[in-house]
Amino acid sequence: MEPGTNRPDRTENAPHAVELYGREYKRDPYPLYAKLRAAGPIHRVRFPSGVGAWLITGYEAAHATLNDPRLGKNHDLGNDRWRALASIMPEPQHTELQVHLLHQDPPKHTTMRRLVTDAFAPRRVDALRPRIQEIADDLVDAMPAGGGADVVACFAARFPFRVLAEVIGLPEGFAARFRREWCKVVQPVGPRDPRRAGYEALLRELQGYIADLVADRRADPDDDGLLGRLVAAHAAGELTRAELDSMIFQLLVAGQEPVTNQISTALITLLRHPGHLDRLREDPALLPAAVEELLRYDSAFELTTWRFLAADDDLHGTPVPAGDSVIVSLCAANRDPRRFPDADTLDFDRSPNPHLAFGHGIHFCPAAALARVELQVALGTLVARLPGLAPAVPVDDVEWIPAVLARGVDALPVTYTERA
Structure with missing residues (x-):
């Protein structure tokens, strides 16, 4: 029998499965995570679609699971x-766009990851910092001079894409054609959902865009940007066409939406902690440590994507059937008091800070260095150039996106005095 075939998932109908959805859960999942951590490292949970999973909580268990070769x-x-x-x-x-790095195992994962790591190497990212700063300043310059704005619409939703276009070598014409709505295809809509037809239409549009982009880069074989190198790898037989399209899909969507979400999540944290915001404005040298603590305190990558055992086995003392989905709660791990003293306290002086916001092991985010620089530049620029930054509505009234795996908001109205 092939792996995963005709095996029942024994989790979604299990008694006492914890429901991981709802407005209050998305607004603040941490009380629930604390309760689950205290009860043990592994729990049966259920998601909005009805699918069941085994949720891993706690730092030690999360770290072990992220590195478990099974x-x-x-x-x-x-x-x-x-x-x-x-x-x-x-x-x-699914077959044509979902065979990217996140859904691959060695040795294929090793080969594919090698094709992208150089583009996101720390030395290359550091060299791009002045250009990334220019992009941030351009976007702030375009914001209203005073009063206020939706900082997601004006900045957080635009900044990561403009940076990404520079890093991967996206031609200007294609950058202009890209629709932000396409990023939402990483939040799949179930087959019975009335929004399914619109979701599938977005998928087809994005797939057509990727096909046009590949044809354009194939016509310029001397292009040494990341996109050009991936197209060349396909021509050399190192990637199938589905793998090429999937990697471009992952770059265009996963390369920007999590950064957008993390900027919004970090801003909400700062708005809830005005003393920390003031300290960051007064001492920009704190930015690297502050970003690490903001990533730990509330991560845009709330849960990892699915993992599976190929055979029935024991996981943290619990029998888990083959083919059942296993999810790691990065947010629960990052608030584990057994690893982080005063874990629910925002502390810019926290050291060491071995958070798991970018994962761990072979699936550690390959673009983590770029994300760190983007967050440092974005938050530093907004804090410095928007004096008097404050929420325009009660922070607790801001609606969090109902995404299963991610944290962030689609709108964040703020006020500020005259833009610097």
Whole structure:
């Protein structure tokens, strides 16, 4: 029998499965995570689609799970019940766009990751910092001179894409054509949801855009940007066409939406802690440490993507059937008081700070260095150039996106005095 075939998922109908959805849960999941951590490292949970999973909480268990070679990321390992309820992409897009790094295991993962790591190497990212700062300043210059604005619409939703376009070598014409709505395709809509038709239309549009982009880069074989190198790798037989399209899909969507979410999440944290915001404005040298603590305190990557055991096995003292989905709560791990003293306290002087916001192990985010620089530049620029920065509405009234795995907001109205 092939892995994942005809095996029942024994989690979603299990008694006492914890429901990981709802407005209050998305607004503040940390009380629930604290309760789960105290009860043990692994729990049966259920997501909005009805799919069940095993949720890993606690730093030690999360770290071990992220490095466990028994757990694979390939969707072929999932059982039929998971596939029916997981709201994964419909075909043919699932086969054609979902074979990127996040859903690969060694040795294929090793080969594919090697193709992108140089583009996001710390030395290259540091060299781009002046240009990244120019992009941030351009966006702030375009904001209203005083009064206030929606900082997501004016800045957080635009900044990561403009940076990404520079890093991967996205031609200007294609950058202008890119639609922000396409980023929402990483929040799949279930087959019975009335929004499914619109979701599938967005997928087809994005797939057509990627096809046009590949054809454009193929016509310029001397292009040495990341996109050009990926197209060349396909021509050399190192990538299939589906793998090429999937990697470009991952770059365009996963390369910007999490940064948008992390900027908004970090800003909400700062607005809730005005003393920390003032300290950051007065001492910009704090930015690197502040960003690390903001990542730990409330991460845009709330939960990891699915992992699966290929055979029935024990996980943290609990029998877990093959093909059941396993999810790691990065946010729960990052607030574990056994690893971080006063874990629920925002502390810019925290050291060491070995948070798991970018994951760990072979699937550690390859663009972590770029994300760190983007966050330092974005937050430093907004804090410095928007004096009197404050929420325009009660922070607790801001609506969090209902994404299963991510944290962030689509709108964040703020006020400020005259823009610097």
